[in-house]
Amino acid sequence: xxxxxxxxxxxxxxAGEKFHPVVESFDTILFSPNHTTxxxxxxxxxxxxxxxxxxxxxxxxxxxxxxxxxxxxxxxIASGETVSFFDKFLHGAIRVLPLVVVSYGVGLTVEFIFxxxxxxSLHEGYLVSGMLIPLIMPVETPLWMVAIAVVFxxxxxxxxxxxxxxxxxxxxxxxxxxxxxxHPNSMIGDKIWISQMRDMEANGTxxxxxxxxxxxxxxxxxxxGTVDTYYANGGVDFxxxxxGNYLGSIGETSVYAILLGLAxxxxxxxASWRIVVSFFAGxxxxxxxxxxxxxxNVFMQVPALSQLMLGSFxxxxxxxxxxxxxAAQTNKGKFYYGFLAGFIGILIRVxxxxxxxxxxxxxxxxNVCASLIDHMVINANIKRREKRLAKATA
Amino acid sequence: xxxxxxxxxxxxxxxxxxxxxxxxxxVTIQVLGICSALAVTVQMDNAIxxxxxxxxxxxxxxxxxxxxxxxxxxxxxxxxxxxIVAALVIIVDQVLKAYVYDxxxxxxxxxxxxxxxxxxxxxxxxxxxxxxxxxxxLDGVGNGxxxxxxLVVVAFFKELFGSGKLLGFEIFGNSIEQTGLYSIxxxxxxxxLLPPSSLILVAIYIWxxxxxxPSLIDENAN
Numbered sequence: 247x248x249x250x251x252x253x254x255x256x257x258x259x260x261a262g263e264k265f266h267p268v269v270e271s272f273d274t275i276l277f278s279p280n281h282t283t284x285x286x287x288x289x290x291x292x293x294x295x296x297x298x299x300x301x302x303x304x305x306x307x308x309x310x311x312x313x314x315x316x317x318x319x320x321x322x323i324a325s326g327e328t329v330s331f332f333d334k335f336l337h338g339a340i341r342v343l344p345l346v347v348v349s350y351g352v353g354l355t356v357e358f359i360f361x362x363x364x365x366x367s368l369h370e371g372y373l374v375s376g377m378l379i380p381l382i383m384p385v386e387t388p389l390w391m392v393a394i395a396v397v398f399x400x401x402x403x404x405x406x407x408x409x410x411x412x413x414x415x416x417x418x419x420x421x422x423x424x425x426x427x428x429h430p431n432s433m434i435g436d437k438i439w440i441s442q443m444r445d446m447e448a449n450g451t452x453x454x455x456x457x458x459x460x461x462x463x464x465x466x467x468x469x470x471g472t473v474d475t476y477y478a479n480g481g482v483d484f485x486x487x488x489x490g491n492y493l494g495s496i497g498e499t500s501v502y503a504i505l506l507g508l509a510x511x512x513x514x515x516x517a518s519w520r521i522v523v524s525f526f527a528g529x530x531x532x533x534x535x536x537x538x539x540x541x542x543n544v545f546m547q548v549p550a551l552s553q554l555m556l557g558s559f560x561x562x563x564x565x566x567x568x569x570x571x572x573a574a575q576t577n578k579g580k581f582y583y584g585f586l587a588g589f590i591g592i593l594i595r596v597x598x599x600x601x602x603x604x605x606x607x608x609x610x611x612x613n614v615c616a617s618l619i620d621h622m623v624i625n626a627n628i629k630r631r632e633k634r635l636a637k638a639t640a
Numbered sequence: 641x642x643x644x645x646x647x648x649x650x651x652x653x654x655x656x657x658x659x660x661x662x663x664x665x666x667v668t669i670q671v672l673g674i675c676s677a678l679a680v681t682v683q684m685d686n687a688i689x690x691x692x693x694x695x696x697x698x699x700x701x702x703x704x705x706x707x708x709x710x711x712x713x714x715x716x717x718x719x720x721x722x723x724i725v726a727a728l729v730i731i732v733d734q735v736l737k738a739y740v741y742d743x744x745x746x747x748x749x750x751x752x753x754x755x756x757x758x759x760x761x762x763x764x765x766x767x768x769x770x771x772x773x774x775x776x777x778l779d780g781v782g783n784g785x786x787x788x789x790x791l792v793v794v795a796f797f798k799e800l801f802g803s804g805k806l807l808g809f810e811i812f813g814n815s816i817e818q819t820g821l822y823s824i825x826x827x828x829x830x831x832x833l834l835p836p837s838s839l840i841l842v843a844i845y846i847w848x849x850x851x852x853x854p855s856l857i858d859e860n861a862n
Binding site: 402424430431432 | 825826827829830831832834840843847
């Protein structure tokens with residue numbers, strides 16, 4: 247420990263004024279800063295921003311590990327080979343870790359550059375976004391696309407608004423939305439979800455009858471009929487969607503892994519239960535409305551609860567919508583905010599076949615509305631109290 | 641003539657030309673004429689033709705209104721201005737259809753919509769109605785160029801990254817035959833073909849512009 251401390255002390259001297267923020271940020275990841283607020287009112291708490299961020303990253307670890315295994319699992323199902331658990335995991339790790347490294351490398355570089363130009367200490371906000379971004383990408387996303395999208399997400403999504411804590415839109419989702427519109431061939435379709443699928447097709451090593459489409463992609467293109475035909479043709483059923491061994495973005499498939507993260511976030515009170523509950527309620531309400539008016543549309547017939555377990559709904563509920571910076575701040579507003587995001591997310595997902603994954607857009611729309619919701623909640627409160635005052639004094 | 645004649649390019653007149661290019665740019669500082677900046681910037685040639693069209697309408701409109709400024713009753717001045725601008729826009733539209741039909745087709749309704757371009761009515765109201773013809777012409781040229789500058793800069797990036805071309809020449813290679821950059825996996829950025837990317841590019845332009853000229857930053861904004 248003392249060795250590390252000495253190392254940083256020396257690094258401060260070497261870095262001088264200009265690169266002070268860089269050294270400081272690495273320093274405070276490893277050591278809690280021991281300076282305290284000197285004056286004014288402040289909260290005493292062992293948890294600072296960096297520890298909060300670390301909690302969120304810890305909560306994502308189950309998703310990441312499961313995602314790595316699932317990438318291998320899906321790859322070897324597609325190639326028709328039977329390999330050991332460890333081989334699957336290894337394959338997945340080799341495919342996923344480069345995404346993580348690129349995401350962190352590029353994102354932190356941008357943060358460092360802005361920190362040095364603006365002369366402020368470094369913002370730790372990217373620690374969470376950097377882990378979220380690989381988890382919401384299809385495994386086949388080219389690394390250079392991830393790099394460009396990360397630059398866009400960090401600069402346009404966050405730095406122009408003033409950095410960590412000032413952003414209007416969720417940085418990870420901004421990154422994904424950028425890729426979604428800029429390179430749709432790499433974000434939607436049925437060639438991108440199985441690791442090395444294009445190579446395998448070119449070499450002819452694909453097993454017969456393997457479809458590269460995600461359940462949502464399949465559902466969006468189903469012919470009119472009943473949902474039973476979907477399940478009969480190997481559709482992902484409820485228990486499989488809980489387990490998560492199906493195709494999708496790297497970290498989003500397993501509901502069990504996500505719920506582990508949710509439990510951790512709720513116990514440490516990093517995530518707001520109000521937002522989580524209302525987001526779920528919003529999605530359920532929309533899915534239920536679709537069930538009622540489904541007709542012969544298979545996508546709309548999917549039972550409400552099963553609908554929510556597919557795709558990124560659960561992942562968004564735990565890691566995206568709960569981002570405290572972009573969420574509504576008032577307790578009442580959090581209910582409206584979560585409900586709106588879930589409701590619109592499922593609406594876009596089911597109603598627009600071009601966007602089989604609408605949760606991202608639903609959450610971004612709710613992000614934009616968050617401050618408006620707060621404004622309305624606060625004004626309603628003021629009006630209510632004014633009325634009460636008028637009554638009392640009349 | 642009793643009063644001293646002002647030089648054609650006096651300091652004041654030069655300012656009329658140079659201000660709209662940077663310090664008082666109609667698009668980035670006054671935030672006018674954004675709609676056409678979003679719509680016609682997918683390709684450079686469209687942006688250039690559009691800029692020239694607006695420049696023409698602006699200069700001629702300014703000149704005519706300035707010449708008539710003492711004759712126009714203030715009660716109907718908006719109508720008179722509209723008639724003048726509408727006539728000019730129709731002339732531009734017909735010329736484009738006659739000589740650059742393809743561009744005219746891809747600009748479609750936006751040529752006609754020059755009439756609603758806030759920059760033009762804004763300059764007529766703010767400058768031409770109260771100033772002499774020569775100054776009005778310079779003002780029109782300055783604002784037309786300021787508008788065109790933004791359009792061309794935005795279109796440059798949109799065409800380069802959206803379709804890998806500049807003025808129709810393939811810069812990054814052929815995307816269908818997979819030559820040049822495309823052979824190593826590069827793909828065009830689809831977002832650049834959509835109108836919202838213009839907003840992002842204009843915003844980045846404003847960011848850089850204000851960074852370079854601190855006097856533009858509104859002190860009261862913070």
